[in-house]
Amino acid sequence: MDEHMEQSSADAASRYAHLIEHIQDAVVExxxxxxxxxxxxxxxxxxxSFGYERAAIVDEPLNDWIVPEWLREEAQALDERTFSxxxxxxxxxRETTGGLREFLYRGIPYAGDGATTDGFAVYTDLTDITRTERRLEVMNRVLQHNLRNKANIVLAYTTELLAEFDEQRAHRTEAAARIEGAARDLETLTGEAADINTVLKSTADGRTTDCVPLIRDVVDEHRRNWPAASVETDLPASLVVRANRRLRFAVDALVENALEHNPSDEPSVHVRAAPADSDGWVxxxxxxxxxTIPDDERDVVTGDGDITATRHGSGLGLWLVxxxxxxxxxxxxxxxxxxxxxxxRLRLPSA
Structure with a gap:
């Protein structure tokens, strides 16, 4: 009987190991x-999912491999719950060999041999699903809201100009300026939408890029377009990141936003780039x-707030970034x- 039970237990362990090895979620014991x-x-x-070979990570502290430095407190809190x-x-x-990805994490503790606490960590990759859902929602909300508003402005002030064409010149000038501003906003919006379309159809492709000349090109262009502005840089001679030339979209949108949304006649912008001390990020x-960007707009973009009919960001610039x-x-x-x-701030994997 004991021999039969031992065989049964061995068979169950074998089936269990076979299941764990072949499920699609990443599992760590x-x-x-x-x-x-x-x-x-x-x-x-x-x-x-993570890109790390078994031989490299087995018998190593898990958090040293997959938790970036700025998320250590969160991971430690989860570990404390598991320990209890x-x-x-x-x-x-969590950090993979391809950079940060979003996962649904389940930590399941069990009593191990002796006094140890063991457990399983199960990671379901949500990155592509989450990004696709959010992108569709943002594009729908922002384009629907902003295009309608700007079209209404153009229509309203055009009607007013025609109705009061013989009124005082100052009023006509103000209305014309509002029409021009709305038209420029529409032009910016469609440009950002085109850039987003390019990004969404792209792949990371594993290339590396020296971001310093890319940043300098962006800054030089905006200095020409905004001669009254002060656009300064603090850059190393070279800084290679795991990205391709499409990184320019993000840097350009950030500098453009900083200048465009500043009411000062002489706005100041400071662009910096630096490697992290030890964690492999730039x-x-x-x-x-x-x-300052309103808190609710920041929260929507970072994912800490929900997208609604009234909360979706003021444009597509930050979404492009x-x-x-x-x-x-x-x-x-x-x-x-x-x-x-x-x-x-943009954190990017260094090369």
Whole structure:
């Protein structure tokens, strides 16, 4: 009887191992050592999703491989819940060999041998699904709202101009200026939509690019277009990132936004790029002295807020930046600049 039970247990273990190895979600079996998850086994889907070979990651601290430095506190909080025997269920961003990706994470603890706490981490890649849903929602909301509003402005002021053509010149000049402004906004919107279409049809393709000359080209162009503005740079001689030339879309949109939305006659913009100290990431920063981007607009773009009929962002510029950055496995964040305005930052994998 004992022999039969042992055989049955061995068969069950074999079937279980076969299941784990062939499911499509990435699975890590770990042991908590000093509160940190240490990898004991990964399945083939983990190798495919994260890009790390089994031999490299087994018996290594999991967080050292897949959690970027700025997300360590979140990961540690999840590990503490696992250590206490709680099941975790949360959307997370984790680092792969291709950059950041979004996963649905499930942490499932169980009592291991002796006094150890072991568990499984299951990662379902949501990146493509989430981005596609959000892109469709944004394009629908922004284009529907902004195109309708700008068309209404053009129509209303054209009607007013015709009705009051013989009235005082100052009024006609103001109406004409509003029509011109609305037409320019429409032109910008359609240009951004075209650039977004290019980005969404692109692939990261594994190329590397020196971002310094790219940034200098963007800055030189905007200095010519905005002669009264102060557009300064703080750049190394060279800084190679895992991206292609489409990175220019993001940098150009950030500098354009910083200048366009600043009511000052002499706006100031400071563009910086620097490698991280040790974590393998590069940061490109565009700081300005203009009005800060509203919190609800930031939240919608970063994913911390829901898109609604009234909350979808004021245009497509920041969405172009976000999706271009995500194409290369990077991240868009916001802070307050030392100039008193916005500090918009792109984190990109270094080469």
């Amino acid at each position: 770990f042991e908590l050592v000093g509160g940190d998850p240490v990898v004991r086994r990964v399945n083939e889907a983990f190798v495919d 025997g709680e099941i975790n269920y949360q959307r997370v961003r 940061t490109i920063r565009v700081d300005d002295d203009g009005p 976000k999706w271009t950055t995500e194409l290369f496995g990077g991240e868009l964040t916001f802070a307050t600049s030392d100039l008193g305005g916005n500090s918009v």
